[in-house]
Amino acid sequence: MSKKLVSNLLIDYLEDRGVEHIFGLCGHTNIAFLSQLEKSSIKFVNVRHEQISAHMADGYARVKKETSVVLSHLGPGLTNAATGVANAALDSIPMVVIAGDIPSHFYGKHPHQEVNLHADASQYEIYRPFVKRAWRVDRPDLMPEIIEKAFQLAETGRPGPVLVSVPMDMFSKEIDSALFERVKHHTRSITKPSIDxxxxxxxxxxxxxxxxxxxxxxxxxxxxxxxxxxxxxxxxxxxxxxxxxxxxxxxxxxxxxxxxxxxxxxxxxxxxxxxxxxxxxxxxxxxxxxxxxxxxxxxxxxxxxxxxxxxxxxxxxxxxxxxxxxxxxxxxxxxxxxxxxxxxxxxxxxxxxxxxxxEIAENRKAFKASNEEVRNDNSFPLMPQRILADVEAVIPKDAYITTDVGWNKNGVGQQFPIYKAGSILTPGGFATMGFGAPAAMGAKIAAPDNVVISLVGDGGFGQNPAILATAAEENIPVIWIIMNNSSFGTIAGLQKAHYDTTFGTVFDKSPDYAAIAKAYGVEGIKINAADEFKPALEKAIQMNKPVVIDVPMINNPVPTDGHWNIMDIYSPGKKVHHASVK
Known part of the structure; x- marks a missing residue:
């Protein structure tokens, strides 16, 4: 019998499975695992906030077409990551979250940072509404079969995240290495259902x-x-x-x-x-x-x-x-x-x-003609269509693009041409503000030879500017184009149209994101005229390093002929949509 620490054997398992990156943040419950990871071929991508790690892992999984792995601490670490994990869940992205948990011998005592005041040893239950399954490892000898089940469940059927919550003492217990050897015999290629x-x-x-x-x-x-x-x-x-x-x-x-x-x-x-x-x-x-x-x-x-x-x-x-x-x-x-x-x-x-x-050709020609004026508009701040036109003119066809929410999601979906399946990463079901900027870093790690552009609003980028610390430390050459309308623009347009106010949706003072980027050690470019943007983007692509381009944008709504009945809730029978916010 050969005994080794669970933390060591778990890393061996992940290496054998082909895991190349783990995204996460330290905590006292996971450093036994993290310390062993230092000796591994697996690259640990260190972040400053757990939501960043989950969104990075999401973008990585979409581009790599593999299950991503997130490492989290208990309590606030796990709840910080929850938004990113839920976003992955609603978009059916395979992910295994390994989270430290309270020591098993402290069940019922509510130790340091335990979550759930009204239930003992229940932190894993927080994820139950959105992960495919949440496990807690109550015996060290069960870790091999739980982690194997976790990957299989994340990848099969409708893909999605799973949680493996590990009481911290379990990482430091010894088990027979044969228990992990046994699960290696299980197939990792499962035949998928077809039709007759x-x-x-x-x-x-x-x-x-x-x-x-x-x-x-x-x-x-x-x-x-x-x-x-x-x-x-x-x-x-x-x-x-x-x-x-x-x-x-x-x-x-x-x-x-x-x-x-x-x-x-x-x-x-x-x-x-x-x-x-x-x-x-x-x-x-x-x-x-x-x-x-x-x-x-x-x-x-x-x-x-x-x-x-x-x-x-x-x-x-x-x-x-x-x-x-x-x-x-x-x-x-x-x-x-x-x-x-x-x-x-x-x-x-x-x-x-x-x-x-x-019919399609004629409609496409008519739509392009109707958009031509705004695509060439020299106004400053820039028209959103002009920003998209310049991006389209500059980036290679095999570039990856991430969006966030607002104009960069809805306008891109409507107007921006995509030529390669899977090359645009969008937060769909959860429509999470704050997804696009970190997801781009995960995409770039998965596809280092491709240009990766993040189209993101100032509201979305402002959710977690600490992504820049990771970008600088890991030298992840993503280009963030901040379509900056100094507001939560889509909501401001709704509020203006229906209630004639922009209270709580427009910012009186907007940060200088180019200056913030420089403070993190990242290249920052502030656009001051419409004709500055296109050459700035060309320069950023040539630099091959992380670059933030802060682009002031007019807060015009995405044009739409469609319908969403929230409009009828706000303004029954009036057929009101969005309004431009000056």
Missing amino acids: DEKAKEIIEKLVNAENPVIYAGGGVILADAAEELREFNEHFDIPVAHSLMGKGVVSDDSDLTLGMTGFWGTKFINEKTRTADTILALGTQFAEADSSSWESEYTFDIPNTKLIQIDIDANEIGRNYPVEIGVVADLKQALTVLNRVAKELYPEGKTNEKVKQ
Whole structure:
């Protein structure tokens, strides 16, 4: 029998599993693990706030297409990380959170920093509403099977975070190393569910016999790494593709069959195409509220008048918001592989639809023309469309972009072209302000050879400027473009439109983020005229080091033809949306 400390064996396990980075922050409950990590091949990415670590791990997992690992302290460490972990949960990002916990021999005594005044030894229960499972390791010999289950659960089915809460004394106990050796024999490659040929044939026949079918793609296509299979399928039959916010980039924006984003920030043309479709094939989408115009049938989707075929890895999503005619629980990459094979067997020549391609081309041309003036506007502060136009002109097509919330999320979803699936990282379900800036650092660590740009508002960047300490220390060459309207702009626009005030949403004094960057040891550039921004971004890309570009921006709302019924709650029957805030 060979005995070793749990902390040592756990690190050996993670190395064997291929973990290359752990994101986190120290605490007295996890330093037994952290001290052993110093000798490991795994790189520890040290942060100044646990929310940063969770968002970095989220961005890393999206780009690396692997489960990320977060290390947290108990109590305030775990609650600080909770927002980032919940964001990952709602966007189905695989993550294993390893958190220190109170010593097991102090259960019931409420020791230092324990959370939950009204329940003993229950900190792991805080995460239960949003993680796929929360474990507490009550015996050291159970650590091997719990950590193996944690990774398997995070990665399979609908992916998502899990929590392994480890009483600090468990890290320092010895167990037989054979217990960890045993779990290594378990497969780490699990066959994912697919569909049978008969069901594939039924789906294909319904699409072929439809007069105006539409494919509606969500973020699940990207999570399944099925964008290429989707492209092959929709091009075989010339079926146009609309997408959710999280499905942005799943089909290239230069494809002649890409409609664009639906819902509140979708255009009238796109929403009408989905609303009047006779059949929709929905792939990996939950039909979220903003994407579906609050599920009101006059705006974006008119289901069940439109027949719905829905394929998703999560059975809970099938029929959650709209009734389906055909529902299939399957991995999208597997399902689309079968659909493509059967489609070519049944219809080897496929179908063509030049009419819909022409409609898309004409709409795209008209939208571009309607936006041309603001994209070239020399006003200062800059128009948001001008900022996006200059970014589009400068960055390479294979760049990764993270957004936060507000103009940089909604405007990018509506107007900014994305050519590579998975190259845009957006906080979807939780819409977390503060996601974009740290997520970009995780993305850059995962893809060091790609340019990584974070489009973020001053409100979002201001959530956690301590990201800059990590960027400087680790030399993570991300470019943060702060679209700075000195406000929580989207909310200010709502409040102004409906209540004629901007109380609590506009800042009288806005920090100089370029100066703050320099104080952290990061390059900071303050833009003082519209024509300064584009060369500043070009310079930042050439520098290949962390750079903050603070860009004053006019606080105009994202134009929208869609609907969100919060407007009706604020101003019943008035059809009021957002207002510009000067």
